[in-house]
Amino acid sequence: MAVDPSLVERIRPLLAEHEPVDERRMFGGLAFLVHGHMAVCVSGQGGLMVRVRDDERDALLALDGAGEMVMSGRPSRTWLRVQGPVLDDDAVLAEWVERGLEVIDDLPPKA
Template identity: 50%
Template sequence: MTYDRELADRLRAELSADPRVTEQAMFGGLAFLVEGAMVVAVSGRGGLMVRCDPARAEELLAAEGVCPMVMRGRELDGWLRVSPAAVDDDAALRHWVGIGQDATRRLQDR
């Protein structure tokens, strides 16, 4: 399955103000990185992969359409899968992009 190009365009528009953002094909989707660290990706399986602060994972998983990111049968700490329906409007997309940006910023500040 190819990734949702419309969702990729929405992410691109949301992140366009940051000149440090780059794009890279990854995991069958399209990842958006800040200084080499992945913030969010349009998944080839639909929806988004979003980096999060592991300490907030339980809170964030309570949102509708959000589940742990699982790769090769293993949950990835600090990553969430967000369904397409959970980012169907710009405010919701902005919310999840912000979560990814905050988590990436914390990671880079270490």
Template identity: 50%
Template sequence: MAYDEELAERVRELVGPASEFTEKKMFGGLAFLVGGNMAVAASGKGGLMVRVDPGRTGDLLDGEGVRSMVMGGREIDGWLRVSAEAVEADAALREWVERGVAYARSLPAKR
């Protein structure tokens, strides 16, 4: 499944000035990176992948629209899958994009 281009455009409008982020096709989706660190992505599996503080992962899960990201059969702290339905509203999408961007900005920049 290709990523949702409409969702990617909505994320692009929220992530900030183009001078502050880069886009990169990754994991079948379109990732938005801040300082070389992935903040959020329009996922190839639908919805978003969002990078968050690993210590907050459990607090943000709701079991329906927000789930842990699973890679290689195990849950990865600091990465969430947010369903397309959970970000239909602009305010909800803004909240997740801002959360991912804020965490990516808190990390040392990659060169």
């Protein structure tokens, strides 16, 4: 499956005030990096990969559309996959993007 171009276009304005933002093809999708850290990625398998705090992961999994992100055969503690009709709602998409941004806000910029 290809990266959903409409989802990409809806995410770009949500990141506009967080310059510098880099877009890179990674993990079969299009990743959005802010200050060198990946916050979200539009997945080539559909939906969105979102960086989350480990201590918030379990509560976020209870939200509509959220599921485990499996990497190397193991569920990630710091990434979730968000899929389905829930992403059609602009407010919900903005909330997920903001969650990814909040995680990287505490990280130092990468050189």
